[in-house]
Amino acid sequence: MTTDRLVHMANQIAAFFRSYPHDTAVEGIAGHIRQFWERRMREQLAAHVAAGGEGLDPLVLEAEKRLRVGV
Numbered sequence: 001m002t003t004d005r006l007v008h009m010a011n012q013i014a015a016f017f018r019s020y021p022h023d024t025a026v027e028g029i030a031g032h033i034r035q036f037w038e039r040r041m042r043e044q045l046a047a048h049v050a051a052g053g054e055g056l057d058p059l060v061l062e063a064e065k066r067l068r069v070g071v
Contacts, residue, residue, distance in 0.1 A: 001041065003048055007055045010045060014057035029063035042067060 013032050017025035033042060049056065049064045056064075 001044065003044070004055075006041065006044055006048065010060045011055075011057045014059040014063075017059065025059055026062045026066065029059055030066040033063065033067060 010029075010033070013029050014025075017028040019025075020028060033045070037045075045060075045064055046068060048054075049061060053061050053064075
């Protein structure tokens, strides 16, 4: 999957959860990615964030941190 496509998908998830309270939104994004994304997609997202996370919604960046620490 291209990075652009991955960013687009992650940002769509963030757009869905944007109306929720902040912590609920971040956990919802992390939970959705944890439950529905394949391991290689999660690894690709982590690598993109490590490289600066260009184009990602700030909620996705925060959610990805939770994925890394297993919160």
